[in-house]
Amino acid sequence: MRDTAPQPPLDHIPPGIRCAQDYEALAPRFIAAPRLAYIAGGSGDDATVAANRRAFAAWSVWPRLLRDVRQGHTRLALGGQALAHPLLLAPVAYQQLVHPAGELESARAAQALGAGLVLSTLASRRLEDVAALAGPLRWFQLYFQPVRAATLDLVQRAEAAGYGAIVVTLDASIQVASRAAQAAGFQMPADCRSVNLAAYAQASARALAEGDSRVFQGLMADAPRLDDLDWLLGATRLPVWVKGVLHPDDARMLRARGVHGLVVSNHGGRGLDGAPASLAALPAVRAAVGPGYPLLLDGGVRSGGDAFKALALGADAVLLGRLQVYALAVAGALGVAHMLKLLREELEATMALAGCATLADIGPGCLSPALPGAPGESAPCC
Ligand code: FNR
Numbered sequence: 319m320r321d322t323a324p325q326p327p328l329d330h331i332p333p334g335i336r337c338a339q340d341y342e343a344l345a346p347r348f349i350a351a352p353r354l355a356y357i358a359g360g361s362g363d364d365a366t367v368a369a370n371r372r373a374f375a376a377w378s379v380w381p382r383l384l385r386d387v388r389q390g391h392t393r394l395a396l397g398g399q400a401l402a403h404p405l406l407l408a409p410v411a412y413q414q415l416v417h418p419a420g421e422l423e424s425a426r427a428a429q430a431l432g433a434g435l436v437l438s439t440l441a442s443r444r445l446e447d448v449a450a451l452a453g454p455l456r457w458f459q460l461y462f463q464p465v466r467a468a469t470l471d472l473v474q475r476a477e478a479a480g481y482g483a484i485v486v487t488l489d490a491s492i493q494v495a496s497r498a499a500q501a502a503g504f505q506m507p508a509d510c511r512s513v514n515l516a517a518y519a520q521a522s523a524r525a526l527a528e529g530d531s532r533v534f535q536g537l538m539a540d541a542p543r544l545d546d547l548d549w550l551l552g553a554t555r556l557p558v559w560v561k562g563v564l565h566p567d568d569a570r571m572l573r574a575r576g577v578h579g580l581v582v583s584n585h586g587g588r589g590l591d592g593a594p595a596s597l598a599a600l601p602a603v604r605a606a607v608g609p610g611y612p613l614l615l616d617g618g619v620r621s622g623g624d625a626f627k628a629l630a631l632g633a634d635a636v637l638l639g640r641l642q643v644y645a646l647a648v649a650g651a652l653g654v655a656h657m658l659k660l661l662r663e664e665l666e667a668t669m670a671l672a673g674c675a676t677l678a679d680i681g682p683g684c685l686s687p688a689l690p691g692a693p694g695e696s697a698p699c700c
């Protein structure tokens with residue numbers, strides 16, 4: 319399969335885009351098939367990717383009548399930062415795969431739309447350059463490096479560049495592309511690299527003794543453990559969030575350990591295939607950490623209605639992974655900004671029709687389990 323982009327990113331918003339999810343429908347025109355398979359895919363049989371989407375379709379939103387929402391807004395405070403809306407850009411590695419300027423464009427969009435941005439350790443652009451363009455809520459997503467000095471250096475660079483939090487991802491110690499993505503033959507191109515790791519020596523493959531497991535003694539040898547998290551909490555002055563939490567016991571333990579907030583996530587289905595949908599796990603995590611403790615959610619959010627359901631089930635805000643990449647591929651910063659604008663309007667319209675003037679009005683009582691015959695997954699509108 320050819321790995322060259324069918325069409326370069328546009329310098330304008332293409333006609334016919336009517337909802338945020340339309341960017342997903344357009345992506346195949348702008349992303350070569352093997353790259354698209356790598357981005358869209360998860361791991362294994364993509365069971366968790368599918369579950370993430372199904373979980374949203376399992377809920378309906380109650381329309382409510384005669385409510386005065388003329389003072390309505392979507393404002394919130396997150397990590398001490400005032401935000402105009404609860405839509406953040408998720409950390410997504412190697413954005414140069416879909417746009418020559420990669421993460422710089424996403425940062426411009428975040429700035430323009432007042433959206434928070436979480437930059438991946440595996441970004442294809444320098445974290446300092448991205449920080450200079452992003453809006454006030456910019457956080458750094460950390461992958462522990464095999465050598466602690468490298469992890470510390472990354473954290474200190476993020477602090478110096480003005481990132482406001484460290485979001486450490488703990489659910490992806492093993493990542494193997496799904497069977498479908500492997501069949502598409504994706505190979506990381508030579509010109510797309512994790513530039514922020516270039517200065518650090520990379521671990522060479524561990525020599526296994528006879529009888530050793532390639533998984534336990536190999537791939538998992540450098541995976542983070544509890545003492546790594548405790549070390550990180552003491553090594554940075556920034557608040558530390560953990561991304562990749564699904565089990566309520568983990569959530570309780572992380573809160574008790576001093577973690578500032580959690581991202582309920584299954585890595586967009588790219589970690590453990592068969593893990594529950596993020597949305598399905600959210601209510602138990604909220605119950606475990608209690609009200610008021612910061613919780614974000616990602617995984618399968620494709621519309622403002624989806625964002626509403628996540629907020630109703632206990633999230634303070636949502637992160638957008640693949641939608642961000644699709645919009646970036648279609649029209650760079652303009653596309654990402656437009657996608658965010660559409661999503662925000664979709665959220666506002668859902669709030670208004672559900673009788674919610676503010677995010678504080680959104681709660682579990684706004685939802686009903688989807689009744690037989692209720693609309694299923696929303697199809698893209700173009
Ligand atoms: C990711 N994700 C991710 N997460 C992370 O913590 N660090 C990373 O570097 C990446 N890289 C990455 C690359 C690609 C191509 C994808 C699709 C995803 C996971 C991401 O932050 C988020 O959890 C999911 O993408 C959310 O699901 P949706 O919105 O893509 O359905």
